[in-house]
Amino acid sequence: MDTIIKQIMDFKKEEIPKYEANLMLGGGTPGVNLVKGENIYVYDIKGEKYLDCTSQSWALHLGYSHPEINQAVKEQIELSNHFHTGFFTVPRYLLATKIAEIFPEKMNRVMFTIGGGVSIEAALKIAIINRPDAHNFISLFGGYHGTSFMTTGASHTGTRSMGKYLGGATIAHFSQNFIRVPAPYYYRPYFEVCNKDDRDEVDRRCLQELEMQIKYGSTGPVAAMVMEPLQASGGQIIFSKNYIQGVRDICTKHNIILIWDCIQTAFGRMGDWSAANHYGVTPDIMVLGKSMGSGYPINAVVVSDDIEGVKMDGIDLHTFGNNQVSQVAALKQIEIMQRDNILDNVKKVGGYLKDELIKLQKDWPQMGDVRAVGFHIGVEFVKDPETREPDYSGVRKIREVGFKNNIIFGLGGTGKGKAVLKIKPPLITTKEQADEILEKYTKTLKEVLG
């Protein structure tokens, strides 16, 4: 065994405090100390086994260490582990072409990047290339698009220091230009006066607000609107087709580039290759990430044929933006998903989980709202289904007791806390494993809610 791997395998829980002083974390919800995973299960440092309903921030569609992905990656590592973006390489050609094949017709040009936040920034830059006179962006209440800072303003690529203004200079000053508008959070609409049970009214009001901000609330033309087609971290909020189409129409009418942050929705979690395939509505730009590389880091920006993409002027460039290992993992994942009809499994088993969770609302009315499409599943907990008062501490406790019952849940939602329990296992989860999730879930609810 390699010396480093041996050190990892021999590591004892008691040693943690000694190492903790050297580590700095910028976020995340603390969990257990994980060492290895297999299929949809993960093991902690004491060898305890957990069923993982987070897929590690929804990144492991085929579960942990899929043997075929491992094999493809091993063979690629023998060929190379790193070529820079400036060199022309085969896996990149193959993956870009594959992505164009599985996503909607017009989405044909792909740029690879290195993280979610910076990919969203890349998409915003592309919007500015297409709308050079516009300097505002729109996003939704409760949206999440990453934590990166617009770095161009700090770099020479945003100045004239190379003797001419480079691509960076065209976007350096845009970082604060966001206008936020309400999202259709049907269970808990942002409007004080609103019929909570009329989804059409919520859609209508949100679309009206969006158009009003564009017409009267913006300090200049709007370059782009960026949104998740299903608001995930914000609480697993599934938008109606009516709202999705309405936004598309408003953006078209006002000449605004529509960017969909598909980082959590692409590659099958909704039971389709992307939200665009799911809704039958196509944005101008799609941003991909998370599960794309089956656990290997890779992101991408996909641009519609109707708009311009980037040029090679240094506007978006990353050292590790052409990682062949991740590209091979991404290609292998798509191959396996197509071969094994994984999208059908998502629809079937995800639908089963949804139906069973809805049945459980009879026993536990504190499960205020069950929101699910495919394996994108969230349960919003309330203290009282009448008042819909969110139960932030209750849902935190459910997650904690879940660890004790060998199941890992995620948390989501905005407001004063997170009131949504996320159940988003890998897409390979079988019906039997879904029953195991339900058994562990009900056991946990009994212990926490009685």
Ligand SMILES: Cc1ncc(COP(=O)(O)O)c(C=O)c1O
């Ligand atoms: C919808 C969405 N967009 C962007 C991001 C940011 O991605 P990254 O963490 O890779 O920067 C996330 C991460 O959770 C996300 O869920």
